[in-house]
Amino acid sequence: MGDVISVAMGNLLTPMVLFFALGFIAAQLRSDLEIPEAISKGLAIYLMASIGFQGGVKLSHAGFGLNVALSLLAAVALSFLLPFLAYFLLRATTLMKRETAAAVAAHYGSISVVTFVTATEFLNSQGIPFEGHLVAMMALMETPAIVSGLLLARRGASKDGGGLAGDNPQMSGEVLREIFVNGSVVLLVGGFLIGWTTGDRGMDAVGAFMLDPFKGVLCLFLLEMGLVASRRLRASKLGGGMVLAFGLYMPLVGALAGLCMAWLLGLSVGGATLLAVLGASASYIAVPAAMRLAVPKADPGVYVTLALAITFPFNVVIGIPVYLAAATWLFG
Amino acid sequence: MGDVISVAMGNLLTPMVLFFALGFIAAQLRSDLEIPEAISKGLAIYLMASIGFQGGVKLSHAGFGLNVALSLLAAVALSFLLPFLAYFLLRATTLMKRETAAAVAAHYGSISVVTFVTATEFLNSQGIPFEGHLVAMMALMETPAIVSGLLLARRGASKDGGGLAGDNPQMSGEVLREIFVNGSVVLLVGGFLIGWTTGDRGMDAVGAFMLDPFKGVLCLFLLEMGLVASRRLRASKLGGGMVLAFGLYMPLVGALAGLCMAWLLGLSVGGATLLAVLGASASYIAVPAAMRLAVPKADPGVYVTLALAITFPFNVVIGIPVYLAAATWLFG
């Protein structure tokens, strides 16, 4: 127990978490500090291409086997199923409208790349290894939750008529695009395949860019995340303590689901921690645009705020070491 | 022969070419993956400053002699003369309008920095050395072709009256600026002179930025190039197979001209390969703006598409190893 606390404290004092805190505090103090939008998008692209590539190189060592294939299937299933649980919890404990609840649920089935990446660096700093295909699992968990979200919203719509934009064929095309060739999915999967194909030779060639500065770039990105989360928190009216509470307990529920799945798949402690993180984290890049298109009546103020301003900080500051502690205790 | 093929296959499986392919495929799948414009301009600036600097440092080892001076003159001549050949071929084999043919010709006399840079990294990965002043030759080949393009367009204009904007003195000033102090020329030449002046001392100071991450940055830039080329291809109507064919055979013609010149100058195998690449590649940064200003009737849909969506991918994927094979066979 003392160990868990010291590890958690160690997490709090990494440059990553401290830069996140810096951004968060700066925005609370109404500083005009601002990272240009093009820069934060550029940093995100770097992080996604790089983590994909790193995972692929790792898999090129371990090789692709049945257990990897099963893991990928399991990841899709986890992303698809979690929203139903989330929707049930939201409808049971809050007064949230159907459409908004469905959209929020979709976010929690999907994942947050930056939370994942922060967790991998945390594991690296603790010297805990993890399987390379976790990265591919992450990529595949990005969008199945969108489908569940649509099913949930449609179910609501058939009851109270309307609010869904899926009937317009143009709109359906847009939504399908978001599900299958979303930019972040393409980058993660593409980077992964390139890392897998080129292996160590590829890492030798581009490691000085793809690997060495990774942690530092992550710091800058977390600074931006801190600013964004904090500003979102100030602008938001979540409307009710049970909604806010959902943003804090749902990650724990998702992490638990991830740990169960990890147990079924026989992952290592590091891998189990990361799958817990995937279960626990909520999307704020891929899913919001799909929900804006497909479920216009859902309130983006609620789902963006929950994912970005409540669950993301919770996971980065508290969640990650807790999931590691749980994984160590269960599988260590 | 088997060797050539294995080298070519080796080229296909570098992270660089794979990231280009990733971008190309993503855009064909209509992914919304997008690199912010400011980021791709920033990456281009980095690549140009850095390749210039690297070339200058190399020249500081070799020293500046008569052969270097001759090479620079030859480069200017090559860029100036190639458009006449290209124009002749276009007019003989296609129905392209005079103005458009002149503008296309100007693009093929000029060069593509990214193709050159990809080729240098390919040579580096094969352990094949090349002369530092090739970089200066590249810089000087950027814009003489613009002059030839204008001469060709003016020749057309005198026959069918109009379509040229050169009479307006304001416009002439703009075009002259594009020729002499174009941003990419300034960066390449400036970086080269700084590398030459500061030599190894300079490289020690800034190599961790200018050299180490170079290949990785190039990957990200080629990802963007893949997206851009692919989207351009989808938006374009080149109007005729012979136009498309020009985009595929003209690089070979230009490469041959480059190899002849390399033989006259007595370049190494690596240097000859790069001069072939310079002959083969077509501009899509410096020349288009000049052509928009000076030859408004020329169709940018044709020249940007040919240079960016046909010739660029051809060179990066197939051309570079072929030119190396030819140079090895001729001079090796």
Add this chain to the structure above:
Amino acid sequence: MGDVISVAMGNLLTPMVLFFALGFIAAQLRSDLEIPEAISKGLAIYLMASIGFQGGVKLSHAGFGLNVALSLLAAVALSFLLPFLAYFLLRATTLMKRETAAAVAAHYGSISVVTFVTATEFLNSQGIPFEGHLVAMMALMETPAIVSGLLLARRGASKDGGGLAGDNPQMSGEVLREIFVNGSVVLLVGGFLIGWTTGDRGMDAVGAFMLDPFKGVLCLFLLEMGLVASRRLRASKLGGGMVLAFGLYMPLVGALAGLCMAWLLGLSVGGATLLAVLGASASYIAVPAAMRLAVPKADPGVYVTLALAITFPFNVVIGIPVYLAAATWLFG
């Protein structure tokens, strides 16, 4: 003396100063070379976070003691007091309007991060150590001068009635924000605290990003500064030789004040050089926006041009080695 000159010449031939010169010359030649605004803001953010972090790590070695606390106080005092001197000189030697003189004075009390950073790299290249808390002093010198500028402008206003926007409570809030939670102050102080807290462990984690490429990034940023300074110079009408002269002698006055303060604080030669640089340099990031808000009648054409196009180049090209020579002579 011969030594000073050779050191100064050495400064002129560093990649940093040469890239600055490249930008300057390119803009004078009316090149269309342009660094996207988002990129230059991104580079500035990197430089500030990184220099803050580096300083903090240094302080974690030396420890925080009374002399550090005194130095911080002294820095605030220096920034607060210098504007009064600058205002006096401006009013005594030029016909500048009160408001504009007050605004210019505020700029010279504040500091230029890039000048400071260029000086630290110059010291590093000469192998001259300096105290880590100089970075904290820089951060604290950013904004006290704004207060002095407002006092000076108000004093003028009470005499000739109006021109100050401080009575509007909304505007006062904006100005207070600029003083206390200005983006660059937050980044510098925040980076410093993070470096201090995480120390060598933090540097190990993120040094490959925060430290290694620093000098190269600075080159690119100085290229942009050269472009900006040069374009500003061409667009400006400073209106009178004594105004221009102020931009050249005021840095010497400020440097002298810095050296006196360094003597009182017992700083090392490196530290004294840097405090001279802080005294000598003028803000062009934090102060201009505050002056636009609070002293609308002051002419931004004058204060931005003086700080950016006269004093900045003077310090980077000539000032820094001179201040080092003076510090060596006085304290060496």
Add this chain to the structure above:
Amino acid sequence: METFKKKRVEIILEQPMVRPMLHLIEKLGVTGYTMLPHLSGKGHTGERGETDLSGALANAMIIVITSQDQAHRLMEQGLKLLTDRTGIIYMSDVEVARDQHF
């Protein structure tokens, strides 16, 4: 110089809806449009702007110069496309010199 009366329709809408709206414009047979990305703003659905990373909260503006008839059609069908959504449409009179260009 002779000028011709046209309408300038301006549509301010959320970024994810830009493509569907351009699709509608195309379908109506309007000959052109201009798009301004990366705007922020405030309206009945609250403050919007690129404050998140998804672009879901960013605004864009589409400008269309067209005939009176087309403008009315665009306004009507555009508003239908924006039902339940964030976004506004308005139009005004403009004069052009090249009647046939619009």
Add this chain to the structure above:
Amino acid sequence: METFKKKRVEIILEQPMVRPMLHLIEKLGVTGYTMLPHLSGKGHTGERGETDLSGALANAMIIVITSQDQAHRLMEQGLKLLTDRTGIIYMSDVEVARDQHF
């Protein structure tokens, strides 16, 4: 389609003044605005644009669709806020379909 007459007020001003101006708009009770950042331009105070690093020389535009009355009030008080400053305000007629939205 029935349309309603409104005013479109456009304010071009220096970046540092955007927040105070939005504050004024809010205070007047106007229901919405749209902001376009990063513009350049030229006027009586000379050339402006993001040529420095502070943003002090950048321009922005604020667009407000509102009633005739509010538009006049905004123009009057907006001009007062811009006294001694760089910036222009002008207004024009527009038609909207949803009267109550503005």
Add this chain to the structure above:
Amino acid sequence: METFKKKRVEIILEQPMVRPMLHLIEKLGVTGYTMLPHLSGKGHTGERGETDLSGALANAMIIVITSQDQAHRLMEQGLKLLTDRTGIIYMSDVEVARDQHF
């Protein structure tokens, strides 16, 4: 508040032509303009936007508030400058409060 009638001329043109057009505006003696960079769009010459790396396919907008006479002159000579080129010009009525500023 008293207002004065002016014209708002809007020019949408390709990025490389921005400087020549600003030169024309200056030559006509117009006192100011505002420039919006990085637009995309579609017209008779097809789709345009910053999809290449040269900027040759990007659009920009120039806004000019000026007198009726100057507006007509700008429209006429601006269209001449854009002969054979991509780009559109149109104008509309606006009201300003400071007559002498424009």
